[in-house]
Amino acid sequence: MDLLALSDFNLVARHGGFGRAARATGRPKATLSRRVTELEAALDLRLFERGARTLKLTEEGRALFERTSALITELDETAASIASGGGRPKGKLRISAPLLFSQTAMGRLAADFALSYPEVRLEVTTDDRAVDMIEEGYDLVIRVNPAPDDNLVGRIFLRDRLVVVASPSLARPADDGVAPAVVRGSGAGRESWDLIAAAGRSRLAVDPVLRLSSLMMVRDAVRAGVGVARLPISLVTHDLSTGRLVKWGDADGPEIQLWALYPSRRLLSARVSAFLDHLKHAFPSGMPEELAAYLAT
Structure with missing residues (x-):
């Protein structure tokens, strides 16, 4: 599979159209269209449904995007890191967090992270619903007692009752x-x-x-x-x-568990790894008393 064509397919899928992807990246629209067409021919699959004014992923296209977007992003970041001599995480990091945790702790956590990693552009949104990480473009989500999800992995970083x-x-x-x-x-x-x-x-x-x-x-x-x-x-x-x-x-009821979830253990983004370490540093034991002390200070 042509990695350049796959990368261009991910650009178009992420931005929702050839024109939008071209404007966002400075790439010629004709080149993006040709690369995607070549990828469709190589796979013998239609990846987009093309309308007069709309472009929509097919079922096969959505599956390919979900399985390759994180890999392509990590490959781009790895190449950029090597080219610049390695070093600290950089780029955009999008996180979704539940309302109560956002109101009580996320502001301070986000500020401390931004000070520690000034080259990362952190964006945190508050939502109690189970957001679709791939569809909505999140790198990491924080959820309370999440239902099992075969597409996500993660860890408990806090407990409460x-x-x-x-x-x-x-x-x-x-x-x-x-x-x-x-x-x-x-x-x-x-x-x-x-x-x-x-x-x-x-x-x-x-x-x-x-x-x-x-x-x-x-x-x-x-x-x-x-x-x-x-x-x-x-x-x-x-x-x-x-x-x-x-x-x-x-x-009397189940323990409250706060999970940090992400799409895959493989090629985990340096930005996500840094934020996971940041959570671990803030809450080493993850017990309710630790969170209470954090809120009190």
């Missing part, structure tokens, strides 16, 4: 009582939460009186005494230590 907390001014109901609650997201009416405390397991009936879209807002509402809530221990450790909030128990 949920606790049930309230303002000291909120009285805990009797065994058959119902506590007002602040919850994240939409839902139905009353529900029950399983708690683990020193006295053993119990069940708390709650009535969601306030529904909010972010855990930061939930924490602020709980501080105001509106109701009880389930929140990550790292987010409320300082409030618990100062007595601003009290813990009613640990929430």
